[in-house]
Structure formats: C-alpha cells, structure tokens
Amino acid sequence: MKRRFGFILLCGFMALECAAFPAFGRESSVMDVLKAGMAAAETAAEASSEEETLPGEEEETEAPVYDQVDYDLTKFSETMVYGLLYDMAAAPDKYEGTVVKMKGIIEKRDSSEGDGKSFYCVAYDETNCCSIGLELMLFEGSKQPKANREMTAVGVFETFRDGGSNYCKLEKALVQ
Numbered sequence: 218m219k220r221r222f223g224f225i226l227l228c229g230f231m232a233l234e235c236a237a238f239p240a241f242g243r244e245s246s247v248m249d250v251l252k253a254g255m256a257a258a259e260t261a262a263e264a265s266s267e268e269e270t271l272p273g274e275e276e277e278t279e280a281p282v283y284d285q286v287d288y289d290l291t292k293f294s295e296t297m298v299y300g301l302l303y304d305m306a307a308a309p310d311k312y313e314g315t316v317v318k319m320k321g322i323i324e325k326r327d328s329s330e331g332d333g334k335s336f337y338c339v340a341y342d343e344t345n346c347c348s349i350g351l352e353l354m355l356f357e358g359s360k361q362p363k364a365n366r367e368m369t370a371v372g373v374f375e376t377f378r379d380g381g382s383n384y385c386k387l388e389k390a391l392v393q
Contacts, residue, residue, distance in 0.1 A: 280356050281389050283371045287315035290340075291369060299342040302349045306385055309376045317387060318371040321350060325364035336362060338370040338387070352386040362392040369393045 290298045298319065305312045321338040339350030353370055355361070362368055372387030 280359060280391060283316050283318070283391070285316065286318045286371065288312070288317045288374075290317065290319040294343070295341060296343045298340045299347065299349060302340055302351070305351075305374065306349065309374075309383065309385055312374045313376065315374050316371065317351070317374045318369065319351070320367060320369045323353075323362045323364055323366055323368050323370075323392065324350070334361075336364075336392075338368070338390075338392075352384065353390040353392065354386050354388045356389045356391060359391060 288301065290301060293301065302319075305317075319338055319340060321340040324337045324339050326335045326337065336353040336355065337350045338353055339348050341348045351370075351374075353362075353372065356372075370387055370390050370392050372390030374385065375388045376383055376385055378384070
C-alpha cells in the first residue's frame with residue numbers, strides 16, 4: 218500500500234506539472250500523462266532492443282545527438298525532479314534505455330579506482346536538505362565538465378550493479 222500511495226502522489230505531481238508535456242494542457246488528467254509516459258517508455262524500449270551492436274561492428278565515434286528526449290526534467294520544479302529521480306532509482310526497469318535530460322550541480326568524485334574521474338549530476342529538493350543524482354558516463358572524447366556548477370546533462374538512462382548494489386547512470390552523457 219505504501220508504494221502505491223507514493224506512485225499516486227507522484228502521478229498527482231505529474232498532473233500538476235503536465236505543462237511540460239507539450240501535447241497536454243493544464244486540464245489533462247493523470248491518466249493522459251501516464252499514458253503518454255508509458256508510450257514513450259515502450260517506444261524507447263523497442264528502439265533500444267533493435268539497435269544492438271553485433272560483434273565485429275564498429276562503435277560510434279561521433280557524439281550522440283539527442284533530438285528526442287523521453288524525460289525532460291528541466292521543465293519540472295525541484296520537488297518534481299527529486300520525486301522522478303527517486304522513482305527512477307526505486308523502479309529503474311521502466312526507465313531503462315530512455316533519454317533523460319536534467320539540470321543539476323555537477324559533482325566530481327573519486328571513482329572506485331581512485332582516479333577522481335566520476336562525475337554526477339545532482340538535484341536537490343525544494344528545501345535543499347535532500348539530494349539525488351545520476352552518475353554521468355561521459356561520451357568518449359567529450360570535455361570533462363567543471364565541477365560545482367549548475368549544468369544540464371542528457372544521456373541514456375541505464376543501471377549497473379557494483380558490490381551487490383544497483384546504481385543508475387546516464388550513458389553517453391553530454392553536459393552543456
């Protein structure tokens with residue numbers, strides 16, 4: 218019951234923030250927003266399953282162009298962004314392979330190898346007491362972002378396991 222309440226609460230926030238979905242006006246129902254989000258996730262999942270790299274194929278060397286963003290968190294309030302990122306961490310399967318764009322503080326931290334090359338885009342809630350973020354797996358060849366500045370990151374949402382725990386990241390991330 219607790220999880221369902223959180224989901225309903227998140228849907229309520231989405232209904233209030235539905236101006237971020239250009240297809241909907243302020244009068245959109247929660248169901249309209251949910252249907253649009255699920256359709257975008259299904260489309261992204263189908264596209265990602267069709268574009269697998271076969272052995273022997275060359276990896277792409279040009280920076281990705283993200284013409285279509287499935288979840289543009291830059292259009293939401295701080296509270297909504299925090300809630301969506303929390304939902305991504307709690308139920309990552311429904312976001313896997315989707316393109317996510319977010320604004321946050323870029324933080325540089327030591328990686329598990331101690332080389333200091335891990336970057337994160339961190340968002341704070343409205344009161345600045347809580348934070349949540351995504352690790353940025355920068356596109357190879359891109360410049361390293363400057364730490365401790367607010368920037369926008371966009372990339373493909375993926376998860377990985379390390380030491381028995383699940384983590385979320387933006388793969389092939391670009392920072393602006």
